[in-house]
Amino acid sequence: MKYLVTAQEMKQYDKNTIEYLGIPGPVLMERAALAAEDFLKERFDAVKERTKVLIFAGMGNNGGDGLALARLLAADGYAVAVKCVGDMQRATKQWKSQWQTLQHFPVKTDSNIAVDEYNVIVDALFGVGLSRPVEGNYADAVKEMNKAEGFKLALDVPSGICSDTGRVLGCAFLADVTVTFGFCKRGLVLYPGAEYAGEVRTANVGIGQESFLGQEPEMYTYEKGSVQLLKRNAAGNKGTFGKALLVAGSNGMAGAAILAAKAAYRTGAGMVKVITAEENRQIIQQGIPEALYGSCRQLTESLDWADVIAIGPGIGREEQALQCLKTVVERSRKPLVLDADALNLLAEENGRMLAEELRAQGAEGRVILLTPHVGELSRLLKRTTSECKDDLPACAKILAKRFHAVAVAKDARTVVCKEQGACYLNTTGNSGMATAGSGDVLTGVILGLLAQGMDAPEAATCGVYLHGMAGDLAAGLHTEYGVMAGDIAECLIKNQNKKA
Numbered sequence: 001m002k003y004l005v006t007a008q009e010m011k012q013y014d015k016n017t018i019e020y021l022g023i024p025g026p027v028l029m030e031r032a033a034l035a036a037e038d039f040l041k042e043r044f045d046a047v048k049e050r051t052k053v054l055i056f057a058g059m060g061n062n063g064g065d066g067l068a069l070a071r072l073l074a075a076d077g078y079a080v081a082v083k084c085v086g087d088m089q090r091a092t093k094q095w096k097s098q099w100q101t102l103q104h105f106p107v108k109t110d111s112n113i114a115v116d117e118y119n120v121i122v123d124a125l126f127g128v129g130l131s132r133p134v135e136g137n138y139a140d141a142v143k144e145m146n147k148a149e150g151f152k153l154a155l156d157v158p159s160g161i162c163s164d165t166g167r168v169l170g171c172a173f174l175a176d177v178t179v180t181f182g183f184c185k186r187g188l189v190l191y192p193g194a195e196y197a198g199e200v201r202t203a204n205v206g207i208g209q210e211s212f213l214g215q216e217p218e219m220y221t222y223e224k225g226s227v228q229l230l231k232r233n234a235a236g237n238k239g240t241f242g243k244a245l246l247v248a249g250s251n252g253m254a255g256a257a258i259l260a261a262k263a264a265y266r267t268g269a270g271m272v273k274v275i276t277a278e279e280n281r282q283i284i285q286q287g288i289p290e291a292l293y294g295s296c297r298q299l300t301e302s303l304d305w306a307d308v309i310a311i312g313p314g315i316g317r318e319e320q321a322l323q324c325l326k327t328v329v330e331r332s333r334k335p336l337v338l339d340a341d342a343l344n345l346l347a348e349e350n351g352r353m354l355a356e357e358l359r360a361q362g363a364e365g366r367v368i369l370l371t372p373h374v375g376e377l378s379r380l381l382k383r384t385t386s387e388c389k390d391d392l393p394a395c396a397k398i399l400a401k402r403f404h405a406v407a408v409a410k411d412a413r414t415v416v417c418k419e420q421g422a423c424y425l426n427t428t429g430n431s432g433m434a435t436a437g438s439g440d441v442l443t444g445v446i447l448g449l450l451a452q453g454m455d456a457p458e459a460a461t462c463g464v465y466l467h468g469m470a471g472d473l474a475a476g477l478h479t480e481y482g483v484m485a486g487d488i489a490e491c492l493i494k495n496q497n498k499k500a
């Protein structure tokens with residue numbers, strides 16, 4: 001598990017470390033600068049004579065880190081220059097102290113430094129203290145850095161990237177690598193910040209879990225290798241691994257049902273039954289002969305048979321779909337995953353009473369998982385898609401609270417939220433997954449994990465992680481251009497802890 005923090009959380013942990021743990025600010029700054037120096041030495045020591053480093057320093061402590069880095073590199077024999085941007089009178093105390101020390105070292109600091117003489121550019125303009133769009137002299141500096149050739153390193157956060165949302169505020173530094181201090185910031189993982197940050201290295205500077213003082217970060221992600229599937233019972237039979245009921249696929253949409261059913265099997269479900277339109281019987285039986293088949297008339301008896309249920313992929317919004325949804329909501333209290341058109345139906349006027357009923361069931365303890373993409377989420381919350389996209393974690397939380405459910409808000413960085421507690425932000429997957437049917441595969445994965453007895457929040461987070469890993473493996477085989485949803489289903493669980 002890896003924490004992802006906001007600027008405010010990071011500032012609080014800085015403060016706790018200094019004031020409560022008693023580690024002075026200048027010590028933290030020195031360690032931050034040492035971590036950045038270690039990284040540069042690892043890359044450039046072999047070509048030190050040809051390496052010329054230019055550091056752009058703002059007037060806050062991020063700039064202070066830059067000044068300390070300049071001193072360390074100069075002491076180590078590197079050619080270093082610093083370009084200060086801003087009014088030195090307004091610099092922080094630590095900045096001024098670093099500046100005084102720097103005067104004893106051979107570092108060029110005049111204002112006429114020509115960027116094109118340098119082959120390593122370090123951005124130390126703003127870190128977590130960025131508070132408004134980058135304009136004027138600062139914007140000119142960012143543009144100058146971006147235009148420069150050579151390697152680009154950002155300290156803590158690329159300047160101009162909002163640490164909390166990953167949004168570009170005005171303009172932003174485009175880094176090859178970001179060395180971030182203490183904990184990884186959310187904005188380095190969320191898009192477009194993730195693209196500006198390049199490769200992210202998180203450096204230990206002495207701010208750790210002891211600095212939380214009871215206030216853990218509200219977001220985390222999984223790192224490679226940290227997801228564990230439930231141990232399989234060696235003596236188990238197909239009943240042991242769960243009966244998964246999938247209500248999917250209207251006339252002409254059998255593919256959605258096949259993809260989701262395949263994914264549930266590939267994730268380990270013992271039995272999968274597909275309830276779908278009569279017209280789909282043959283194609284389902286050919287497409288996935290391992291699945292049991294039932295028509296909509298057999299829904300009620302199938303609800304008794306099932307351990308867990310998913311409804312939505314490809315069901316459409318016609319009357320029959322609404323009736324199926326009604327039956328699933330009213331005639332069962334079993335764990336339920338709602339996806340795609342099941343969510344659209346709940347958002348429509350016709351589905352309002354059902355949505356109310358579902359909320360009441362959630363409050364009474366029914367296990368409910370909702371897996372909307374941004375469009376479906378916007379319909380459920382009656383907000384615009386850009387409002388949802390701009391703050392997906394907050395919107396996912398609202399949805400989770402509204403339905404007393406687990407919300408899986410899908411995007412390039414999917415968020416999983418419970419009513420209470422930390423949010424999970426997924427970092428596996430790639431643009432190849434933006435292809436029709438890949439959401440159906442995710443529904444099947446989550447259903448398969450639930451069928452095996454995983455609890456709902458874990459099934460959602462593991463499911464999203466594994467789905468992304470499968471997408472990465474599929475992209476390894478077919479490139480991001482060539483991935484189709486069926487490839488993702490085929491790659492499920494294969495070496496889930498290895499990146500393609």
Ligand SMILES: NC(=O)C1=CN([C@@H]2O[C@H](COP(=O)(O)OP(=O)(O)OC[C@H]3O[C@@H](n4cnc5c(N)ncnc54)[C@H](OP(=O)(O)O)[C@@H]3O)[C@@H](O)[C@H]2O)[C@@H](O)CC1
Nearest residue numbers: 014025028029060061062126127128129130131132133156
């Ligand atoms: N605490 C510690 O000991 C440690 C901290 N560490 C480091 O400190 C960094 C945080 O430092 P920080 O809090 O001083 O904020 P920082 O990112 O330098 O920016 C603030 C300055 O920018 C200015 N400013 C903001 N937006 C602006 C804009 N758009 N356009 C123009 N100006 C703008 C703002 O001005 P003001 O808003 O006050 O007018 C202020 O002057 C952190 O990221 C990490 O690198 C590490 O060394 C580890 C130990």
Ligand SMILES: Nc1ncnc2c1ncn2[C@@H]1O[C@H](COP(=O)(O)OP(=O)(O)O)[C@@H](O)[C@H]1O
Nearest residue numbers: 373411412429430431433434436437438439440
């Ligand atoms: N650029 C991307 N990077 C990573 N994952 C992505 C990207 N684009 C889409 N995905 C994932 O693919 C899936 C798409 O789901 P959805 O929009 O419901 O598709 P569909 O309705 O076609 O099945 C989601 O799980 C989403 O997180």
Ligand SMILES: [K+]
Nearest residue numbers: 123126155157
């Ligand atoms: K920076």
